[in-house]
Amino acid sequence: MLSFSIFIGQSFAESTGNIDLLLKYDNGNKASIESTSLKIYKDFDKNPITEIQVQSNPVQITNLPLNHKYKIELYYNDHFQSVDYYDLKKTTNNFEMNVKLPGGIKLGVFYQDGQTPIPNASIFFKTMSGKIVGFDQTDFNGDTVRFWLPQTINNDYYTVEVVIDPQLKYTYTPLQIQSSLSKDIKIVTKWPKIINSAITVEVYKDEKTKVSESDGSLTIQVNDKKKSKVLDSPVSYKGDAVISNIPVGTYAFHVVSKNTGDVIASKKVTLSGSHEPIKIFTNDPQLNFEGSYCNCVAFRLDDVQDYFLSNSQIQMMKVFEEEEAGLTVGVIGGVTGNDPRIVNAIKEQLQTNPRFEIANHSWNNRVLTSLSSESQEELIKTTDTKIQELFQVKPHTFIPPENIFEDETISYLKKYDYDNLSASVQTDIPSKFVKSDFYHFNTAVSTAKLDPVTSYWNHNSKEKILESIDDSLFDYGYAVVMMHPYEFSNYDNGAYTNEVNQTKFEELKVVISTLKSKGYSLLPVGKIDEYASVIFEKIIKNQTNTDENVNCNCVAFKIDNVQDFWLNDVQNNLINTFSENNVPVTTSIIGKFFGSDIKTVDFLKQQIQDKKIDVAVRGWELVDHSLYETEEQSSSIEQTNNQISKKLGIQSEIFSAPFGKFNNYTISASKQNNIAYVSTMITTDTLNVKSYPRHIPETSYLPNLLDDDPFLQGTIIEKMLLKIKDQQKKYGYALISTQPSDFAIRDGEFKNQINEDKMKLLKELIITLKENNIKVVSLTDIPQESLFEKYPAWIKHVYVWHEQGKITDIELENAINNLTSRTIVVPR
Incomplete structure (x- = not known):
């Protein structure tokens, strides 16, 4: 029985074949396959045996039983285009099918x-x-x-x-x-250019009663979407006003008190040419609006993925965190997860930035409508799973590739618990912003526009971006701004490079600050529907909180960017000013540009020998180290320290982070290089004298202290002293940074000559600090000076006593444990 079954199965198994189908226009050129599909029928069947979304040309049709005739129908979306027939005799077949030209x-x-x-x-x-x-x-x-x-x-x-x-x-x-x-x-169209007929406006004080003379003198003011007044018309004693001679469009109608100029009620009205009376209610503003108006703006960064223009991606996340603005990043699932810089940057944002959101940007950036419904679901689901595995969050916002989707896309998004989709108003006209279980928050604004011929992104000016945001707020009640890594990267020799376009980032910061000044809320896309109730809890970054028991009546100085040749006379003079006045100062060296200038090297050697200065690592180059991971940062610190050791004979244990920027990798890199002190900025970090390495951020920049502040009384020196005391009160200490160029004469370009006026102010400041009993200490003394509990006198002798046998091993251990428990000493 068993052998018979096997014999029968083998005897009646049908052989199959494949067709490589080449689609060609009537003129002989290969046909476009965008949004193209095939239906394959066998013999005289009325239902297709398979349907194929065409992804390549030729397209391979596989596993067709041999010795049958096949009908092949070609469709563009849902429009029939062509039909042809093929008699399948062989296992491998090439077949050309003609398609009509568009x-x-x-x-x-x-x-x-x-x-x-x-x-x-x-x-x-x-x-x-x-x-x-x-x-x-x-x-x-x-x-x-x-x-x-x-x-x-x-x-x-x-x-x-x-x-x-x-x-x-x-x-x-x-x-x-x-x-x-x-x-x-x-x-x-049916629209007139100008509406000449009279349009009546009725003003009500409740749902049934119009306003009257007793309600005051009122007028109707009509503004366009730019908020410019188009016309106005008085409200009669019957509660009516009449307007005419106005172009078709959407306007803001305001009921304004003539006496006070106050806006009593407003309504957005679309004028199309023929109208019933327009009713405006003064008692209940909600009666005047069909949709919500959130006064909010969301920024959307598309195409986030491994390695691709990664510096711009990471910088974008940092900018929005620093600006405390909402950012939605569209992650492409299939190409994310192997680049530790991108993955860790996103993880850090999730930990530190409450306004940060991950959106599903599909698996491979292919247009979903070119795929079968099953493939669409699979791409949404697999990206969803990937994001959850990588970042432990469930995305609720979906960004369709190229902003294109269909009804089936929406059904799958709802199936996987998505709240909203963000496409573009060029591919999807969104519905009114009203309460819903699924929202379309589409972009009407972009920072650049792609040229399809050159693949170059033409930048929109910040003025154009701001204007488009205001238009979108008027039209839709919200604004979503679309961005890509391209437009924030440098373009060189016909291609984008992995270098940040700082000019565009600075323009973006101006846009963000302008929006804030207008009172707009800057939310991620997924929070637009919660605009009325969402609260963002500030997350303390890096957990380096200011010590509660910091109280230091001290000031420290730091000179950054010490290097060869450039302004070396000014540089040496500046350092010497501190030395001559017996004021300690820390000098940070840029490794790549140090070691060849005998004047600079010999001067610093003498200063170190006389114990006048401390030396810090600034990094191999003056770059934002927080853009890099541990390995790169560690190499920068190590190379610089090796150069300092080679030329000056010392090893530094201080890292002065360029631009005050750092991340968790900075801390790891510092530990690898025995760095005990990291100096950043008070805007990016907080003092922590109990960590390792210790965090000693600078509290001010010397040129800002030298400015004659018009809002303070007194001489420049008196004002400087007030600012320093304010920093001591606020932070528990003051660390003031400067650089040689701050004291150089500038005549278009910097000259290697001292600016005597500024140097005189610095000397007067030092004298004033001493006269006011404000102790000037080195950067490395701040941890000890800032604590109420000073080192006990016996700490200097405990190891000597142990060596002399005056205390036992256990007594030594107890003494050290005592200091550690009181965080007077911090073990490495």
């Missing part, structure tokens, strides 16, 4: 008079099922580019939507396309 359509869009063009109108081409397959904005002549779209056959058609405002949409349908034929179409 047709060209250019639109001209006009107002109701058919003569006046509509500029800046958004034009959407859609298939019968509503998929957007083309987008453009009209120029000042009302014209679009020429679109080349696959043909329509039989009753298939396209639809054109003309949008001049989110609430003003005109539909032109049916649009049919003939293969190879190019034509122009004139679309005349």
Whole structure:
């Protein structure tokens, strides 16, 4: 029985074959496969045996039983394009299938008079099922580019939507396309350029009663989306006002008191040409609004992944953390997880920045609508799982690749517990911002626009970005700004490099500060719906909190960026000023540019020999070390210390972090190099004298103290003293930094000559500190000077006593444990 079954199975097994199908236009060129699918039918079957979303050309059709005839139907989205037949006899087959060339359509869009063009109108081409397959904005002549779209056959058609405002949409349908034929179409909308008819505005003090003379003298003021007044009209004693001669569009209608100028009530109104009376209620503002207005802006960084322009990605996260602004990063799951710099940067943000959010940006950045529904679900699910495994968070925001999605995408997002999707207003017209179980928070603003020909991102000016944000807030009640690593990286020889474009980051900071000054909330995308209730708890960074028992009546000085040749006379003079006045100072050296200048090296050797200065490591180059991991930072510190040892004969245990920037890798790198003190800035760190290495951030920059502050009384020196005392009171100590260029004469360029006026102020400051009994100490003395509990006198003798046999091993151990428990000494 068993052998019979095997024999029968082998005898009746059908052999299969494959077809390599090449899609070609009638002119012989390979056909475009964007949004193309195939349906394969066997013999006379009415249902397809397989459906294929075309991903490559040729496309391989596999596992087809031999000795059957197959019908192959080709579709563009849901539009039928072509059919062909193949009789499958062999296991391997090559087959060419002809596809009709697309047709060209250019639109001209006009107002109701058919003569006046509509500029800046958004034009959407859609298939019968509503998929957007083309987008453009009209120029000042009302014209679009020429679109080349696959043909329509039989009753298939396209639809054109003309949008001049989110609430003003005109539909032109049916649009049919003939293969190879190019034509122009004139679309005349229903909108007049100017509404000449009278529009009545009714002002109510409750849901049924209009305002009257007893409610005061009122007027209706109409503002456009730029907040500029377009017109106004008085409210009559009957509670009515009339406006006319106004262009179509959306406006803010304000009820204003003539006596006080106060806005009593407001309503956003879309004027299309014919209107029922506009009702505005003064008693209940909610009656005037159909949607929410959150007054909030979210920034979205797309294409976050391993290694790719990683410096810009990391810098972007740091900027938004420092600015305390919301940032949503779109992580591409399939190419994230192997780059420790990116992974750790994201982890650090999750730990320290409450306004940081991870979004699912799919698995491989492929357009979802080109995939089968099963593939869409798989890409969403696998990226979801990857993010959870890497970062232990569940994303609730989804960013579709190229901002393109379909209804099936939404169904899968809801299945996997997503709250919102962030696409673009160019690919999805979002619904009104009202309470929902799923939101479309789309971008209407971007920091740059891609040139599809050159692949270069043309930057938008900060003025344009701010203007677009205000427009989006008016139109949608929120604004989402789209960014990519490209536009914040340097461009060289036709390609983007992994170097940060600092100019663009500085412009971005200006945009953020401007938005804050306007009172806008800066949220991640996933918190827009919670704008009224969300609270961000500040997370203390690096857990380096200020000691409660710090109380130091002391000041320390630090001279950064000491190096060869450049301003060496000024540099030596500055250091010598501290030495001559018996004031300790710490000098930080840039390793790569130190060791060849005899004047600098010999001077520093003498200063060290006379115990006038301490030496700190500034790093091999003057770069933001927090952009790098432990290995790179450790190498920078080690190379510099080796150079200091070679030229000056000492090893430094101080690291003065460039720009005050550091991260957890900095601490690890410092420990590897026996660095006992890390000096950053008080804006990025806090004093911690009980950690290892100890954190001693600088509290001020000397040129800022030298400025004649108009808001303080007294001489410059008196003002400097007030500022230093304020720092001591606030932080428990003062550490003041400077650099040689601060004391050089500048005439367009720096000269290697002392600025005597500034040097005189520095000398006067030193004298004033001494006269006021403010102790000037070295940077490394701050931990001891800042604690109430000083080192006990016997600490200097305990090891000598032990060597002399005056105390036992146990007594020595107890003494050290006592100091450790009181954190008077900190073990390494």
